[in-house]
Amino acid sequence: NLRMNFLFGKSSYQKTFKPNKKLPDGAQHLKDYAEATLGSGNLSQAVKLPPGEDLCEWVAVNTVDFYNQINMLYGTIQDYCTEDSCPIMTAGPKYEYHWSDGTTKPIKCSAPKYIDELMTWVQDQLEDDTLFPDKVGVAFPKNFMTMCKNILKKLFRVYAHIYHLHFKIIIELGEEPHLNTSLKHFVYFCNEFNLIERKQYAPLSDLIEKLLNKDNE
Numbered sequence: 001n002l003r004m005n006f007l008f009g010k011s012s013y014q015k016t017f018k019p020n021k022k023l024p025d026g027a028q029h030l031k032d033y034a035e036a037t038l039g040s041g042n043l044s045q046a047v048k049l050p051p052g053e054d055l056c057e058w059v060a061v062n063t064v065d066f067y068n069q070i071n072m073l074y075g076t077i078q079d080y081c082t083e084d085s086c087p088i089m090t091a092g093p094k095y096e097y098h099w100s101d102g103t104t105k106p107i108k109c110s111a112p113k114y115i116d117e118l119m120t121w122v123q124d125q126l127e128d129d130t131l132f133p134d135k136v137g138v139a140f141p142k143n144f145m146t147m148c149k150n151i152l153k154k155l156f157r158v159y160a161h162i163y164h165l166h167f168k169i170i171i172e173l174g175e176e177p178h179l180n181t182s183l184k185h186f187v188y189f190c191n192e193f194n195l196i197e198r199k200q201y202a203p204l205s206d207l208i209e210k211l212l213n214k215d216n217e
Contacts, residue, residue: 086111091160091203160203
């Protein structure tokens, strides 16, 4: 039985987030399973629900993992994503994102402001015991999957922004393989459990098709 809330890894993202709560007894095994299957290199198989495990538990663990991955990837280019370089949160010329936490009117803002608000909002969701229970035996709420879909939809926009606006520096830093693998893992996982509508991938649709097709060759 896995309860999510494993510790956040060290992040190069400069905003300081509170460390998340530790896993309860018996909850580490799904994180270990995920890491072991990822190590096999077969991402399409690694995302599948492990036999006998709860879907919400698996989605919870992976949502935290993607938050950590994207947080760290953004941290590598954060110094290059500024109010001046990225005055609007975009993913190329066709896609512009306005920030809202779902309760406020969407506001047009810079990419660093948007991503700061996003990461803080996601962290708040992950630390909310009513949404992500941290005790064994406590059921996930009925709106859990809906909230995870919303979190993942917004996190994808950080991938899209990095690829469109900061890919040159990603290559210079030698982070391209890491970024590509992270995106592939994200897409395989979201597709496996129908967590993101395909139209949300539009800013990176050509790249995603290329990355996934490469796996099938």
